[in-house]
Amino acid sequence: MNLLVVILIQASFYALLGMGYVLIYRATRVLNLAHGDLMVFGAYLFFQALVATGGSLTLAIMAAALGAALLGAMVYLGVMRPLASYPVAVGVLATIALGLVLRTIVTVIWSAQTRYPAELLGRTGQPIVLFAGVNVSGIDALIIAAAVIAMIGFPLLLRLSTVGIEMRGVAENPLLAAQRGINIHRINAFSWAAATVMATVAGIFFSIKVRLGPDIWYVGLAGFAPALIGGMDSLKGVLVGAVIRAPGGACGAVSGAARRAVDAAMGDFRLARGA
Amino acid sequence: MTRRGLPSTLRTNFRDDIQLLDSGFVRFWAAAGLVAALLLPLALTNFWTGVANQVFIAVIGALALNLLTGTTGQISLGHAGFVAAGAFTVAALITHFEAPFGFVLLAAAIIGAILGVLVGLPALRLKGLYLAVSTLAAHFVILVGVGQYQSTISYGSGFTIPSPSIFALEIGSERAWYFFLLPFALGVLLLNLNWLRSAYGRAWMAIRHRDVAAEALGINVALYKLLAFSASTSLTCVSGALWAYHTAFVSVEAFDFDMLIRYLAMVIIGGLGSVLGACLGALFVVVLPHIISILADKIPVLQGLGGKTFDLQVGVFGVAMLLFLILEPRGLAGIWARVRFYFQLWPFKYRAWES
Numbered sequence: 001m002n003l004l005v006v007i008l009i010q011a012s013f014y015a016l017l018g019m020g021y022v023l024i025y026r027a028t029r030v031l032n033l034a035h036g037d038l039m040v041f042g043a044y045l046f047f048q049a050l051v052a053t054g055g056s057l058t059l060a061i062m063a064a065a066l067g068a069a070l071l072g073a074m075v076y077l078g079v080m081r082p083l084a085s086y087p088v089a090v091g092v093l094a095t096i097a098l099g100l101v102l103r104t105i106v107t108v109i110w111s112a113q114t115r116y117p118a119e120l121l122g123r124t125g126q127p128i129v130l131f132a133g134v135n136v137s138g139i140d141a142l143i144i145a146a147a148v149i150a151m152i153g154f155p156l157l158l159r160l161s162t163v164g165i166e167m168r169g170v171a172e173n174p175l176l177a178a179q180r181g182i183n184i185h186r187i188n189a190f191s192w193a194a195a196t197v198m199a200t201v202a203g204i205f206f207s208i209k210v211r212l213g214p215d216i217w218y219v220g221l222a223g224f225a226p227a228l229i230g231g232m233d234s235l236k237g238v239l240v241g242a243v244i245r246a247p248g249g250a251c252g253a254v255s256g257a258a259r260r261a262v263d264a265a266m267g268d269f270r271l272a273r274g275a
Numbered sequence: 276m277t278r279r280g281l282p283s284t285l286r287t288n289f290r291d292d293i294q295l296l297d298s299g300f301v302r303f304w305a306a307a308g309l310v311a312a313l314l315l316p317l318a319l320t321n322f323w324t325g326v327a328n329q330v331f332i333a334v335i336g337a338l339a340l341n342l343l344t345g346t347t348g349q350i351s352l353g354h355a356g357f358v359a360a361g362a363f364t365v366a367a368l369i370t371h372f373e374a375p376f377g378f379v380l381l382a383a384a385i386i387g388a389i390l391g392v393l394v395g396l397p398a399l400r401l402k403g404l405y406l407a408v409s410t411l412a413a414h415f416v417i418l419v420g421v422g423q424y425q426s427t428i429s430y431g432s433g434f435t436i437p438s439p440s441i442f443a444l445e446i447g448s449e450r451a452w453y454f455f456l457l458p459f460a461l462g463v464l465l466l467n468l469n470w471l472r473s474a475y476g477r478a479w480m481a482i483r484h485r486d487v488a489a490e491a492l493g494i495n496v497a498l499y500k501l502l503a504f505s506a507s508t509s510l511t512c513v514s515g516a517l518w519a520y521h522t523a524f525v526s527v528e529a530f531d532f533d534m535l536i537r538y539l540a541m542v543i544i545g546g547l548g549s550v551l552g553a554c555l556g557a558l559f560v561v562v563l564p565h566i567i568s569i570l571a572d573k574i575p576v577l578q579g580l581g582g583k584t585f586d587l588q589v590g591v592f593g594v595a596m597l598l599f600l601i602l603e604p605r606g607l608a609g610i611w612a613r614v615r616f617y618f619q620l621w622p623f624k625y626r627a628w629e630s
Binding site: 100 | 543604
């Protein structure tokens with residue numbers, strides 16, 4: 001039973017990551033290979049805010065989310081917008097380069113030392129009893145809650161709010177959307193900001209639960225697998241993908257390399273089916 | 276993004292068009308470059324000769340990637356995996372059979388060609404983003420495969436490769452390597468140039484421009500895509516084999532994401548689709564880290580960064596790639612073309628057509 005809950009937590013984490021990929025892919029048709037680095041950057045913002053506020057979780061998360069939103073919008077306006085007219089492959093290559101730059105900035109500012117934000121929080125770690133015999137820590141409950149909120153909130157946002165409708169319009173046909181008076185660059189910048197915030201939230205949870213270091217960008221890249229398995233432009237698909245992907249991460253017996261091979265093979269399988 | 280080659284001034288017949296050295300300007304600089312390359316080892320220390328050798332090996336790899344991604348327009352993120360396949364061909368053939376140098380290089384080329392067909396076959400149906408992802412998956416599959424091989428055969432510690440020898444001449448010192456790799460890299464360069472001016476090259480470029488139109492013109496798109504894949508991976512595997520011999524040690528850690536990024540940086544900074552660009556890009560990417568670490572020792576501001584020179588190198592690559600993508604998509608080759616046209620057409624300002 002506990003294993004199932006671990007899988008649920010993992011799935012929530014991957015769903016958060018995968019949704020970031022999907023948001024950016026839907027909006028700009030770019031596979032964002034810098035997502036893992038955006039995640040690391042956001043997690044470090046959180047760490048810095050945690051130090052500054054003296055260990056207040058709520059304040060730190062809010063500050064990190066704000067910073068991440070700014071970062072995402074800046075990345076779109078500074079890097080992706082000038083490349084908008086180029087082939088898709090160029091955009092993908094640009095995100096790789098962007099990831100390198102972000103990683104360097106993180107290492108130069110915060111050094112490559114591994115940190116444990118959980119220590120700053122004082123590790124209150126009271127287990128919460130979900131139901132008889134199943135315990136989760138507070139942070140696990142938060143991960144699940146965040147994923148559920150994102151999973152329900154984003155489709156609602158896309159369906160009901162003005163900005164959501166504009167986002168769908170831009171994703172469907174940018175030219176028509178622009179002619180209808182929608183500022184597509186503002187909308188795309190918003191998509192990037194939202195995706196960066198989601199990456200940051202995932203990064204925050206990972207850094208509290210496990211550790212924080214510049215090398216955890218790899219975890220962020222792994223979030224690409226659920227997005228791919230679920231279909232790159234479907235938010236619901238991410239959930240399915242995350243559930244498929246999670247057991248691989250949950251079973252400690254599987255070595256990292258084999259897991260990556262499974263990811264790669266699953267990606268190939270989906271591609272071979274003519275996605 | 277224009278990714279055309281570099282046309283010189285007006286051409287009036289077909290022979291002019293396929294000439295390799297198409298103007299006095301190019302002839303002069305090719306001759307000067309060759310003389311400089313032959314005399315260079317006299318001026319270089321042992322360390323810098325080694326760097327030059329790395330440049331030659333990188334040139335072969337970059338030309339191969341350029342053939343696939345630049346000329347044929349098939350984006351490949353599996354390049355480091357193919358380099359690893361070449362290097363591990365060397366490791367396996369030497370560990371199990373103590374095979375001679377020439378035979379190993381040939382075997383690497385053949386294995387590379389087969390790998391290219393294997394990766395190319397599913398890639399025939401994929402385009403753009405999905406092609407990028409499937410080649411990235413190929414990268415991981417190959418790395419896991421050779422990683423398993425390494426941990427089974429050598430218990431994880433990697434393979435030591437003895438110095439190769441051809442015709443009883445041992446290639447041991449960096450200078451010997453230099454005079455072996457210089458003609459080798461030049462040969463691969465000529466091979467690429469010749470491919471580009473043959474029917475193969477024209478078919479590949481047609482596929483890059485628009486595969487549907489290429490098919491309508493009677494080009495067997497599937498066949499030529501596969502040919503591009505296997506030619507590229509074959510050359511890449513040879514480059515990986517040379518890398519293994521030159522480094523004298525093969526271990527799976529060397530072929531990570533960073534190596535892939537270095538090769539991508541070479542073709543992007545050099546200029547996608549340009550043979551000259553691939554060479555310039557390889558030179559730039561291999562030499563830049565050494566220059567950065569020298570600068571980091573000399574300039575006081577950078578000294579504060581201490582042991583972070585590696586991260587600095589990575590960051591400079593990233594910034595350089597971004598700047599070239601945004602500001603000069605034709606890369607170093609594009610800059611060279613502008614300089615060249617300026618002098619060739621002087622005192623006139625405008626060239627006959629936009630290159």
